[in-house]
Amino acid sequence: MDKEINLLQEIDTPAIIVDINIVKENIHKYxxxxxxIGIKLRPHIKTHKIPALAKLQIEAGAVGITAQKISxxxxxxxxxxxxxxxxxxxxxxxxxxxxxxxxxxxxxxSVVADSSFCIEGLSKTFExxxxxxxxxxxxxxxxxRCGVISPQEACDxxxxxxxxxxxxxxxxxxxxxxxxxxxxxxxxxNAKKLIEAKNIAVNTVSIxxxxxxxKVKDIPVATEYRIGTYIFNDRSLVENKICSVxxxxxxxxxxVVSTPTKNRAIIDAGSKVLTSDLFGMNDHGxxxxxxxxxxxxxxxxxxTIVSEQNTNxxxxxxxEIIPNHACVVTNMLNExxxxxxxxxxxxxxxxxxxxxx
Amino acid sequence: MDKEINLLQEIDTPAIIVDINIVKENIHKYxxxxxxIGIKLRPHIKTHKIPALAKLQIEAGAVGITAQKISxxxxxxxxxxxxxxxxxxxxxxxxxxxxxxxxxxxxxxSVVADSSFCIEGLSKTFExxxxxxxxxxxxxxxxxRCGVISPQEACDxxxxxxxxxxxxxxxxxxxxxxxxxxxxxxxxxNAKKLIEAKNIAVNTVSIxxxxxxxKVKDIPVATEYRIGTYIFNDRSLVENKICSVxxxxxxxxxxVVSTPTKNRAIIDAGSKVLTSDLFGMNDHGxxxxxxxxxxxxxxxxxxTIVSEQNTNxxxxxxxEIIPNHACVVTNMLNExxxxxxxxxxxxxxxxxxxxxx
Numbered sequence: 001m002d003k004e005i006n007l008l009q010e011i012d013t014p015a016i017i018v019d020i021n022i023v024k025e026n027i028h029k030y031x032x033x034x035x036x037i038g039i040k041l042r043p044h045i046k047t048h049k050i051p052a053l054a055k056l057q058i059e060a061g062a063v064g065i066t067a068q069k070i071s072x073x074x075x076x077x078x079x080x081x082x083x084x085x086x087x088x089x090x091x092x093x094x095x096x097x098x099x100x101x102x103x104x105x106x107x108x109x110s111v112v113a114d115s116s117f118c119i120e121g122l123s124k125t126f127e128x129x130x131x132x133x134x135x136x137x138x139x140x141x142x143x144x145r146c147g148v149i150s151p152q153e154a155c156d157x158x159x160x161x162x163x164x165x166x167x168x169x170x171x172x173x174x175x176x177x178x179x180x181x182x183x184x185x186x187x188x189x190n191a192k193k194l195i196e197a198k199n200i201a202v203n204t205v206s207i208x209x210x211x212x213x214x215k216v217k218d219i220p221v222a223t224e225y226r227i228g229t230y231i232f233n234d235r236s237l238v239e240n241k242i243c244s245v246x247x248x249x250x251x252x253x254x255x256v257v258s259t260p261t262k263n264r265a266i267i268d269a270g271s272k273v274l275t276s277d278l279f280g281m282n283d284h285g286x287x288x289x290x291x292x293x294x295x296x297x298x299x300x301x302x303x304t305i306v307s308e309q310n311t312n313x314x315x316x317x318x319x320e321i322i323p324n325h326a327c328v329v330t331n332m333l334n335e336x337x338x339x340x341x342x343x344x345x346x347x348x349x350x351x352x353x354x355x356x357x
Numbered sequence: 358m359d360k361e362i363n364l365l366q367e368i369d370t371p372a373i374i375v376d377i378n379i380v381k382e383n384i385h386k387y388x389x390x391x392x393x394i395g396i397k398l399r400p401h402i403k404t405h406k407i408p409a410l411a412k413l414q415i416e417a418g419a420v421g422i423t424a425q426k427i428s429x430x431x432x433x434x435x436x437x438x439x440x441x442x443x444x445x446x447x448x449x450x451x452x453x454x455x456x457x458x459x460x461x462x463x464x465x466x467s468v469v470a471d472s473s474f475c476i477e478g479l480s481k482t483f484e485x486x487x488x489x490x491x492x493x494x495x496x497x498x499x500x501x502r503c504g505v506i507s508p509q510e511a512c513d514x515x516x517x518x519x520x521x522x523x524x525x526x527x528x529x530x531x532x533x534x535x536x537x538x539x540x541x542x543x544x545x546x547n548a549k550k551l552i553e554a555k556n557i558a559v560n561t562v563s564i565x566x567x568x569x570x571x572k573v574k575d576i577p578v579a580t581e582y583r584i585g586t587y588i589f590n591d592r593s594l595v596e597n598k599i600c601s602v603x604x605x606x607x608x609x610x611x612x613v614v615s616t617p618t619k620n621r622a623i624i625d626a627g628s629k630v631l632t633s634d635l636f637g638m639n640d641h642g643x644x645x646x647x648x649x650x651x652x653x654x655x656x657x658x659x660x661t662i663v664s665e666q667n668t669n670x671x672x673x674x675x676x677e678i679i680p681n682h683a684c685v686v687t688n689m690l691n692e693x694x695x696x697x698x699x700x701x702x703x704x705x706x707x708x709x710x711x712x713x714x
Contacts, residue, residue, distance in 0.1 A: 012450070012452045012453070012714055013450075013714075014713055014714075046657060068657065068658045069658060089614070089625075089658065090614040090615055090672075092612055092613075092614045092625075092672060092673055093369070093370075093612060093673065095369045096369070114615055114617065115615060115616070115672055117672040117673065118614075118615075118672065140617055144621065144654075144661065145617075145623060145654075145656065145659055145661060146614070146615040146617060146623050146659065147615075147617060148617065149617055149618060255449055255450060256449075257446070257447040257449045257475075257503070258447055258471055258472060258475075258502075258503040258504075259472070260471065260497055260502075260503060260504060260505065260506055261506060264501065266502060266503050268446075268449075268713075269713075271632075271634065271685060272685070272688055272711075272713050273713055275628075275632065275633060276632060276633040276634045276635070276685075277628065277633045278633070297501075297502075299502065300403060300425065300684060300685065300688075301425045301426060301446065301713065302502055302503065304501065304502060315447075315449060315472055315474040315475065316449055316450065316474065327657060328628060328629070328633075328657065331629055331657075331689075332688075332711065332713075333711055333713070334711055354629075354689065354690055354691055356371055356625075356626075356629050356630055356658065356689075356690070357369055357370075357371075
């Protein structure tokens with residue numbers, strides 16, 4: 001991205017920079033991959049949180065989008081063009097159930113559930129609705145987060161969903177631990193068989209995760225892939241050799257504000273932009289064109305860069321950082337600076353930022 | 358805070374809860390402490406980011422406020438009542454210098470600098486201004502962030518400031534490493550002596566930091582204390598025995614959304630509310646009334662609670678979490694839920710959220 005450096009000089013820092021050319025390339029490349037192997041793609045909008053980018057994903061061939069929360073979904077559909085949303089979250093509590101019903105009145109909405117408590121709430125809310133709410137059973141295939149922990153439980157909940165007024169069982173969903181393809185496939189295949197033995201169709205088996213994006217074939221039971229980070233990529237994916245640095249579409253632009261010693265420089269991007277997410281790595285991002293420099297510490301408004309040699313950075317100099325984790329960075333600021341195809345800077349609002357309800 | 362639990366049931370989660378009674382108690386207690394030992398208090402508004410709370414700090418006797426960034430200062434003065442701001446940041450670049458001059462036209466503003474580059478920019482901007490801009494020299498007394506690294510450099514910059522049109526040297530400032538009182542005092546005392554030997558007055562010596570808030574006397578050279586977290590307190594201060602749990606004014610309210618096993622429960626507060634800040638601790642906050650439960654993992658929208666025994670948590674149950682680090686949590690959501698003195702919930706906008714410029 002260094003060819004854009006003159007363009008970037010205009011931007012006040014710290015700032016998020018998104019290159020639309022790379023975004024489009026990333027979207028189309030993975031869509032083609034999914035098309036080729038015959039799996040549906042349902043991108044997770046949590047990475048970008050921007051309606052215009054969700055629409056690019058749909059236009060490229062995605063079957064719909066994934067959102068984690070109802071408020072996030074409401075924000076992402078606010079500009080139109082999105083008609084199919086899967087909320088991969090247990091919807092609990094009256095306020096959220098009411099909001100879910102409102103959402104389902106606007107666009108085709110499906111959700112997940114991993115307990116009878118959750119299913120009962122959904123059923124009470126959708127009983128009498130014009131269309132039944134599609135519900136997938138979330139399965140814990142090794143991530144130790146939400147999800148039923150056995151195929152038999154998945155089958156029991158599938159039956160409960162189909163017995164519950166206002167609901168229809170529509171498949172299985174898992175939040176995938178990385179690199180356990182065999183375990184995931186076996187859990188989901190067993191659950192599918194048990195459910196089908198009850199004469200219930202399992203239309204969708206939804207898996208996902210950027211780290212395993214090129215290994216979808218290892219989980220043949222899957223019919224749908226959910227993926228977020230691939231649109232921007234980030235340092236975690238570069239370090240894990242899932243993508244090259246050239247395919248990173250989002251960076252953080254920062255200014256050097258202090259060079260107290262020759263080995264240390266301080267930038268104006270701290271944890272309020274880059275976040276403290278480490279994702280198991282050392283340091284807080286990598287600096288484009290300066291591989292020998294390390295961002296070793298963040299406080300809220302300062303990043304500390306150190307080098308064993310002279311940093312050679314000068315006060316006022318702007319640098320681009322590839323953040324450890326793209327999705328959390330777009331949650332910190334209200335807007336991103338999009339580099340358009342015409343090489344103009346366009347400020348775009350991160351409409352679904354902070355939508356945690 | 359458990360007595361408020363019925364009140365909290367109304368609040369959709371995840372949410373930030375602030376108890377105004379405890380806030381006021383914290384503000385007044387520390388103001389009295391500073392008054393008693395004869396040091397000025399200049400609270401850092403980065404913890405709360407809310408004009409009404411800044412005004413409470415001023416009304417209690419603070420000499421002014423501290424902000425890290427100009428945009429943060431602009432936000433905090435937007436409701437009036439704040440007339441004295443120290444920006445503890447090197448202001449670099451034309452856009453920010455212009456904004457600084459605008460800010461200084463509205464309220465009494467002072468800044469820091471740790472380089473001739475920074476001082477030259479300030480001078481160009483304030484040359485010809487009606488009033489000279491007060492500039493403190495930032496000293497690195499051990500934190501290894503910004504700041505000159507020797508008393509002689511501090512003296513050289515003090516002289517440069519006073520030679521520079523539009524500027525006036527007004528003192529020394531340090532971002533303090535904790536528990537190095539003697540080193541801090543010695544650096545600042547030496548710098549002060551060198552500067553005074555040049556017939557330049559050192560009106561202010563500004564130190565700070567919540568972890569050392571009760572040890573101010575160990576740095577007798579200081580005239581002013583900057584402090585942020587004390588208004589809310591957080592888990593890091595509780596664990597370091599700086600305050601008791603009863604003095605924690607801010608918590609995160611979350612709902613249990615899944616109980617996949619008896620040892621594990623999942624809540625709807627993840628890193629998009631609690632952040633990944635660990636501050637050297639294990640786990641991601643402590644749960645009020647459930648000391649045996651641990652929040653061992655966060656993803657963006659999920660927190661994982663584990664217990665060696667049965668968690669005894671039920672889906673739909675609301676719990677209160679004391680976050681590791683208060684300041685970063687108020688940066689995640691657009692509003693907090695204030696529990697008023699009349700025990701009502703009042704939604705208050707976090708006006709300076711995300712103001713990183």
